[in-house]
Amino acid sequence: MITLPTKLQAVLARIADAEREYGRAAGDVQLLAVSKTWPAIAVAELAAAGQRAFGESYVQEGIEKIAELRALGLNWHFIGSLQANKTRLVAEGFDWVQSLDRLRIAERLSEQRPASLPPLSVCLQVNISGEATKGGVWPAELPALAHAVAALPRLRLRGLLALPAPGDDFLEQRRSFRRLRELSERLQADGLPLDTLSMGMSADLEAAIAEGATLVRVGTAIFGERNRA
Numbered sequence: 715m716i717t718l719p720t721k722l723q724a725v726l727a728r729i730a731d732a733e734r735e736y737g738r739a740a741g742d743v744q745l746l747a748v749s750k751t752w753p754a755i756a757v758a759e760l761a762a763a764g765q766r767a768f769g770e771s772y773v774q775e776g777i778e779k780i781a782e783l784r785a786l787g788l789n790w791h792f793i794g795s796l797q798a799n800k801t802r803l804v805a806e807g808f809d810w811v812q813s814l815d816r817l818r819i820a821e822r823l824s825e826q827r828p829a830s831l832p833p834l835s836v837c838l839q840v841n842i843s844g845e846a847t848k849g850g851v852w853p854a855e856l857p858a859l860a861h862a863v864a865a866l867p868r869l870r871l872r873g874l875l876a877l878p879a880p881g882d883d884f885l886e887q888r889r890s891f892r893r894l895r896e897l898s899e900r901l902q903a904d905g906l907p908l909d910t911l912s913m914g915m916s917a918d919l920e921a922a923i924a925e926g927a928t929l930v931r932v933g934t935a936i937f938g939e940r941n942r943a
C-alpha cells in the first residue's frame with residue numbers, strides 16, 4: 715500500500731524534474747491537489763505532509779470539507795462548473811474560482827464575496843479544444859470577458875485555465891498548452907497583470923510545465939482512480 719504522502723512526494727518530484735528539464739526556476743510551479751470525491755480525512759493527511767492548496771469540483775462536497783477542515787487554514791480552489799444558484803456558497807467558502815467562463819457568474823461572485831475576506835482570486839477557463847460540450851469561453855470572446863472581470867471590485871483576475879482534449883502525444887499536448895500561454899501573453903500585453911497559468915493534470919503535467927504552467931491540478935496521481943469524474 716503506497717501512502718498518500720508518498721504519492722504526493724512522487725508528484726512533487728515530477729514537478730521538480732520538469733522544472734529542471736524545461737529551464738523553469740525551482741519552485742515556479744505550484745501543485746493543486748484535486749481532492750474531489752475523496753474524504754476530508756485524506757485531505758488532512760496530505761495537509762499534515764505539507765500540501766496547502768486543494769481543488770474541488772462540486773460545490774456542496776467542497777463546502778462540507780472546507781467547514782470540517784477550517785482549523786487547518788488551507789487554500790481551496792473551485793474548479794468545477796458553477797450554476798448561478800450556488801455562487802454564494804462559493805463566494806463565501808472558497809479562496810479561488812478557476813473555472814469562470816461567464817460574466818453573469820462573475821458579477822454574482824463579486825457581489826456576494828464577503829467584505830471580511832480578501833477579493834476572490836479567479837481564473838478564466840478557456841475552451842482551446844473547440845469541443846462544444848466543454849466549458850470555457852471561446853478564445854475570440856476571451857479579451858472582452860477578461861477586461862469585464864478585471865473591473866469587478868471583489869474579484870482579482872489571476873489568469874487562465876484550460877482542459878485540453880486528452881491525448882498521449884507529448885508534442886500535441888505542448889501545442890494545446892502553448893495556445894493558452896499565447897492567449898495569456900496577449901492579455902498581459904494589453905495591460906492585465908496575470909500571474910497564473912493553470913494547466914496540466916496527472917497525465918500531462920510535464921508538457922504543461924514545458925509551456926509555462928504556474929499551477930498544475932493533480933488528482934489521480936495523488937489519490938488514485940476516482941469512481942466518478
Ligand SMILES: *Cc1c(COP(=O)(O)O)cnc(C)c1O
Pocket residue numbers: 748750771793794877915916917931932933934935943
Ligand atoms: C478532476 C480534475 C482535475 C484532476 O485530474 P486528474 O487527471 O485526476 O489529475 C484537474 N482539473 C480539473 C478541472 C478537474 O476537473
